[in-house]
Amino acid sequence: MKLKGKVAIVTGAASGIGQATARRFVSEGAKVVGYDVDDAGLAALKQEQPSVHTRTGDVADSRSAKQVAEEVFAEFGRLDILVNSAGITARTVDSNADLETRWDAVMQVNAKGTLIMSEAAVAAMRESGGGSIVNLSSVMGLVGYPTALPFSDGFNPYPHSKGAVAQITRDMGVRLAKEGIRVNAVCPGFVYTALTENVTGNEEVHKTMKSLHPLGRMGKAEEVAAVIAFLASDDASFVVGATWTVDGGYTAQ
Numbered sequence: 019m020k021l022k023g024k025v026a027i028v029t030g031a032a033s034g035i036g037q038a039t040a041r042r043f044v045s046e047g048a049k050v051v052g053y054d055v056d057d058a059g060l061a062a063l064k065q066e067q068p069s070v071h072t073r074t075g076d077v078a079d080s081r082s083a084k085q086v087a088e089e090v091f092a093e094f095g096r097l098d099i100l101v102n103s104a105g106i107t108a109r110t111v112d113s114n115a116d117l118e119t120r121w122d123a124v125m126q127v128n129a130k131g132t133l134i135m136s137e138a139a140v141a142a143m144r145e146s147g148g149g150s151i152v153n154l155s156s157v158m159g160l161v162g163y164p165t166a167l168p169f170s171d172g173f174n175p176y177p178h179s180k181g182a183v184a185q186i187t188r189d190m191g192v193r194l195a196k197e198g199i200r201v202n203a204v205c206p207g208f209v210y211t212a213l214t215e216n217v218t219g220n221e222e223v224h225k226t227m228k229s230l231h232p233l234g235r236m237g238k239a240e241e242v243a244a245v246i247a248f249l250a251s252d253d254a255s256f257v258v259g260a261t262w263t264v265d266g267g268y269t270a271q
């Protein structure tokens with residue numbers, strides 16, 4: 019039980035990596051508050067994991083972010099962990115949208131949402147005497163996007179947004195270290211979730227995606243959640259500003 023007694027907010031908890039993280043955190047003894055725009059997904063998580071508290075809201079809405087952090091602090095008396103897993107890809111945005119529309123939509127959730135949620139949580143973590151923030155960057159935030167991938171229809175700001183998350187991680191990590199607030203990120207390779215299911219549905223593309231990882235396969239949400247749990251826990255007490263790959267060797271090539 020590495021997270022016994024810790025209070026955590028997990029954004030994007032209605033699906034994929036956020037959902038797997040919420041489950042893992044419960045099994046590690048944490049009190050979990052799932053935060054997502056997807057009401058139905060949160061309700062399904064609550065049904066499966068009755069101890070999880072849920073709040074509906076948008077990570078890029080600073081008022082809502084501040085409110086959830088304050089409510090959690092008021093209800094539990096502390097906030098120890100924030101996991102910023104809410105995210106979208108360019109594929110979520112209208113495929114006819116122009117460059118600027120795509121950029122704004124993806125940056126709004128992935129980069130601005132991460133920053134806004136983190137700033138809201140930091141205020142409560144300071145009052146709790148410290149904390150740990152784990153961001154979801156990506157291998158796409160560390161290396162260039164492979165042009166060989168056949169599923170990018172038009173301009174794709176996703177790698178730029180994940181590079182921004184990596185830099186937010188380093189900057190906040192350095193800035194907050196002396197206050198006992200550790201900020202780190204995981205950088206997954208391709209993982210089976212709702213985010214990738216429309217591309218893994220195409221067998222040719224799926225084969226290409228698997229082959230990009232030296233392990234010869236894509237990852238599971240639980241494999242990312244395990245590393246998030248480690249980074250969030252006191253076991254990672256000397257880990258600050260790290261962009262920790264969970265990518266089957268993708269970036270080691």
Ligand SMILES: NC(=O)c1ccc[n+]([C@@H]2O[C@H](COP(=O)([O-])OP(=O)(O)OC[C@H]3O[C@@H](n4cnc5c(N)ncnc54)[C@H](O)[C@@H]3O)[C@@H](O)[C@H]2O)c1
Binds near residue numbers: 033077
């Ligand atoms: N799946 C992958 O291959 C992969 C790889 C690297 C990084 N990531 C990152 O991991 C994170 C989780 O991705 P996933 O694969 O679990 O995706 P997912 O689509 O399964 O889950 C994302 C969740 O974020 C929520 N969300 C979207 N916009 C939101 C907003 N504005 N406010 C609150 N919630 C919002 C969605 O409702 C959804 O529940 C994302 O940041 C993603 O970029 C995923």
